[in-house]
Amino acid sequence: MPTIECEGLTKRYGDVVGVDSLSFAVEEGEVFGFLGPNGAGKTTTIRTLLGLLSPTEGTARVLGAEVTDEGALIEAKRRIGYLPAHLGFDEGLTGERVLDHHAAIKGDERRGELLELFDPPLERAIREYSTGNERMLGIVQAFMHDPDLVIMDEPTSGLDPLKQERFHEFIRAERERGTTVFFSSHVLSEVRQVCDRVGILREGRLVALEDVDDLLSRGGKRVRVRLADPVSRAAFTIEGMVGVEPIADGFRFTYTGEYNALLRHLAEHDVIDVEIGEPPLEDVFMHYYGEVDAETAEEGAAGSVTELEGADA
Numbered sequence: 001m002p003t004i005e006c007e008g009l010t011k012r013y014g015d016v017v018g019v020d021s022l023s024f025a026v027e028e029g030e031v032f033g034f035l036g037p038n039g040a041g042k043t044t045t046i047r048t049l050l051g052l053l054s055p056t057e058g059t060a061r062v063l064g065a066e067v068t069d070e071g072a073l074i075e076a077k078r079r080i081g082y083l084p085a086h087l088g089f090d091e092g093l094t095g096e097r098v099l100d101h102h103a104a105i106k107g108d109e110r111r112g113e114l115l116e117l118f119d120p121p122l123e124r125a126i127r128e129y130s131t132g133n134e135r136m137l138g139i140v141q142a143f144m145h146d147p148d149l150v151i152m153d154e155p156t157s158g159l160d161p162l163k164q165e166r167f168h169e170f171i172r173a174e175r176e177r178g179t180t181v182f183f184s185s186h187v188l189s190e191v192r193q194v195c196d197r198v199g200i201l202r203e204g205r206l207v208a209l210e211d212v213d214d215l216l217s218r219g220g221k222r223v224r225v226r227l228a229d230p231v232s233r234a235a236f237t238i239e240g241m242v243g244v245e246p247i248a249d250g251f252r253f254t255y256t257g258e259y260n261a262l263l264r265h266l267a268e269h270d271v272i273d274v275e276i277g278e279p280p281l282e283d284v285f286m287h288y289y290g291e292v293d294a295e296t297a298e299e300g301a302a303g304s305v306t307e308l309e310g311a312d313a
């Protein structure tokens with residue numbers, strides 16, 4: 001049984017579509033990243049999964065509980081940790097009281113261990129907290145009852161780079177412990193670092209659902225080459241090169257073809273320098289984020305170089 005399962009999940013706010021016909025499953029032990037531009041429907045999905053919004057159509061189950069079955073969902077939520085985008089803690093309480101309150105409701109298996117990694121000033125009132133402190137308190141709260149599933153809405157927003165890295169390490173360790181993690185993000189590098197799979201949402205629809213490794217391997221390589229002799233872009237471009245841009249003494253492009261073909265091609269030129277870098281995950285994501293329709297994006301997901309090129313333009 002998948003830990004999260006949506007079938008045709010649709011949420012409308014009057015005439016506004018929040019999410020439209022979402023179908024996907026998150027398996028036990030997976031770390032799943034949910035990406036999409038502003039207004040794509042990430043928060044709507046998360047709030048629906050937690051029973052805070054009711055679906056207009058379709059179904060969703062978390063830990064086997066239908067989200068519309070209040071009794072079953074209350075039971076399931078004992079085993080779920082939730083970190084909302086807007087934390088909404090009671091401003092007058094100290095951090096300690098917030099955690100004590102949570103402990104009384106859901107339990108407290110791991111507070112000490114978590115506070116060693118994320119250390120908000122527990123003795124101070126929430127109104128005195130910085131954004132990052134509040135986020136850290138939220139992380140401790142989401143994990144302290146040792147849940148089987150943790151759902152987080154943009155968990156690293158407001159954390160400084162050091163704390164973000166600590167959070168990523170922590171999530172990797174959680175994965176080893178077998179915790180299922182579902183989180184939304186705008187941060188591509190964090191998804192690449194910690195997720196097994198990613199779903200990309202655009203205008204309420206799921207436009208991609210795949211392994212991060214597949215996404216990366218299909219993304220090609222970023223290449224930058226400097227040449228001793230001038231050559232026109234048209235003459236230099238071969239199959240598999242995407243978004244070829246002139247730079248001083250050469251070109252930069254994404255390469256999705258066979259390595260040998262590229263090396264043979266480069267050997268025909270007088271090469272001063274060549275750099276072959278990271279797969280351009282950002283390009284792939286920008287393709288989904290950009291102003292193309294969802295149908296086109298799906299073709300791009302199947303590996304169409306032309307579509308990726310179109311998105312670069």
Ligand SMILES: Nc1ncnc2c1ncn2[C@@H]1O[C@H](COP(=O)(O)OP(=O)(O)OP(=O)(O)O)[C@@H](O)[C@H]1O
Pocket residue numbers: 013016017018019036037038039040041042043044045
């Ligand atoms: N309470 C509401 N009433 C009306 N429309 C809403 C409401 N909440 C969300 N929406 C709309 O639903 C769509 C999806 O919004 P949602 O907040 O789920 O997106 P998101 O992907 O979480 O965005 P962000 O990255 O900006 O947080 C948007 O068009 C938004 O304006």
